[in-house]
Amino acid sequence: MVGLLVPAGGAAQAGSVDKPAFPDRFSLPDGFQPEGIAIGPGPVAYFGSRVDGRVYRVDLRNGQGRVFSPGPGTPSLGMKTGKGLLYVAGGSGGDARVIDTRNGRVLKRYALAAGPAFVNDVILTRDAAWVTDSTNPVLYRLPLGTRGKAETLALKGEIAYGTGVNANGIVQSPDRKSLVIVQSNTGKLFTVDPRSGDTKAVDLGGESLPNGDGMLLNGDTLYVVQNRLNLVAVLKISRDGSKARVVERIGDPRFDVPATVARFGHRLYLPNARFTTPPTPTTPYDVVAIRP
Secondary structure, three states, X not given: OOOOOOOOOOOOOOOOOOOOOOOOEEEXXXXXXXXXXXXXXXXXXXXXXXXXXXXXXXEOOOOEEEEEEOOOOOOOOOEEEEOOEEEEEOEOOOEXXXXXXXXXXXXXXXXXXXXXXXXXXXXXXXXEEEEEEOOOOEEEEEEOOOOOOOEXXXXXXXXXXXXXXXXXXXXXXOOOOOEEEEEOOOOEEEEEOOOOOEEEEOEOOOOOOOOEEEXXXXXXXXXXXXXXXXXXXXXXXXXXXXXXXXXXXXXOOOOOOEOOOEEEOOXXXXXXXXXXXXXXXXXXXXXXXXXX
16 A cells, blocks of 8 residues: 655655645545535645535645635535636535636536435536436536536436436546446446446446445546445446446555545545534544555
8 A cells, every 4th residue: 555655764764855745545534525526727725514514625645734724514425626616516405506616706606406316426528527326326427617407317227226326426438438336335336428427337347336436537447346345346347338347446455435536647546425423513534545
């Protein structure tokens, strides 16, 4: 696993220039209940609170942070950054928000669902932000920027929603023609046609990804966080997303139900959601970094 990036032999010598440590573990506010993470541009990470939707911004060079955007009183779950904007899924609030990364101001709020919903994760494509709903068999398409209206795409085909958490993490296929979602309660991956909503199960070669949560695609490598199993599944996925094979699973003694994953440099950062720990206002939460 990853250690602190310090000079060989221990502390820096007298007269040397101090370099950022990039700690491989750092704390979030007590009682924060993190879920989502977004990184960039640069060594800056954003974390959302399940409690009240606060967004906490951290400098990855030293692990120091502050509340960057006050929450609306409903959750902030999956998030992604792009062109100076932070797109945030609103969980049981049934909404999504667009936040200015310069000052934390909410520039746009989309009311996505009038009834029960769990707006869960986000991926940015060339022309849209796509958002999953773990309660309702739909995806939401948001225009990039702050203009335009949200659209709802009904999911059809091979996916079947059931009890528990359904569509959760979302990425694009390597060829960028389809979306790929993980269904937490079945451990299956599905491709989604972004024009029709048609879904097809990804051939996992007999494998399963139970408790699949946040995902990250890097080239043809797909990382799937299996939250309550305290594992990150590493898969090689075909260009069209139709086939994927698990090549390894990464565990770490510091994992405590990580929810999702984001990358900076050669490291993966995972917030410990601690879903199995009864939350209190003083419950500690943290983030760990690993080198896959």
